[in-house]
Structure formats: C-alpha cells, structure tokens
C-alpha cells in the first residue's frame with residue numbers, strides 16, 4: 174500500500190497490520206497478502222497497482238509482446254476476483270483501491286468501514302432475526318409479591 178495511505182490512516186488513529194498473509198483457501202499455497210489488514214474486525218484492504226492490475230485509466234499495454242501482457246493482466250484480474258470472493262466467503266470485508274486514488278479518500282473509506290464493523294460485532298445476534306420473548310409490559314418484573 175502506498176506510504177501516503179498508511180500515514181493517512183495513522184493520522185486517524187488506526188492501527189493495522191501491513192502486508193499480512195491471508196488464507197483464502199485450505200491449500201498450502203492458497204494465501205494472499207493484504208496490504209493493510211485489521212485483524213480483529215476482519216477488514217482486508219488491497220491497493221492494486223495501476224499497471225499490474227489493469228487500471229482502466231492508467232493501464233497501457235506495452236507494444237512489445239502485447240499478447241503476453243494481455244494474458245498476464247487477465248490472469249492477475251482473475252486472481253484478484255477469486256481472492257476477493259474467497260476471502261469474503263470466509264467472513265472478511267474486502268476493500269480494493271487503485272494505487273492512483275487519493276490517499277486521504279482511501280483512508281476515509283477504510284476508517285468508515287472499520288469503525289462500522291467495530292460498532293457492530295459479528296457475534297452479536299441480529300436483532301431482526303431473533304424472536305426473543307414477548308415484549309410484555311412493565312408488569313412482569315415489578316409485581317413479585319408473596320414469598321415467605
């Protein structure tokens with residue numbers, strides 16, 4: 174990840190791991206590296222190079238060996254898509270940016286996502302699906318008469 178993005182995140186008080194290996198499958202080689210990773214909230218950020226990942230604004234296929242480069246690019250993009258999907262299936266939130274994107278913008282988006290994840294931990298049961306006991310009026314707990 175570009176240094177500027179990292180310092181923009183630091184300025185926002187975020188702590189993260191850099192260049193962290195992430196397992197996207199169970200095979201021995203099914204590992205990719207997240208540029209910036211927030212392990213606790215499981216947010217992985219990738220900043221893709223404009224050339225190697227085929228940015229629509231900045232990728233220009235070299236004239237020499239054009240077919241080779243095209244092939245290479247398609248393979249990279251396919252791998253990116255596969256890694257993203259596999260990580261998401263494993264519960265990761267995956268954010269991808271282009272290296273040309275404004276570092277402050279990238280940092281702002283990353284922070285917003287991380288903070289949203291932090292305030293809404295995954296383990297907490299979803300209130301829309303839990304059926305819970307009947308919402309009885311205030312009478313249930315107040316009137317415990319009797320006893321000895």
Ligand SMILES: [Zn+2]
Pocket residue numbers: 223228229230231232271272273
């Ligand atoms: Zn670009």
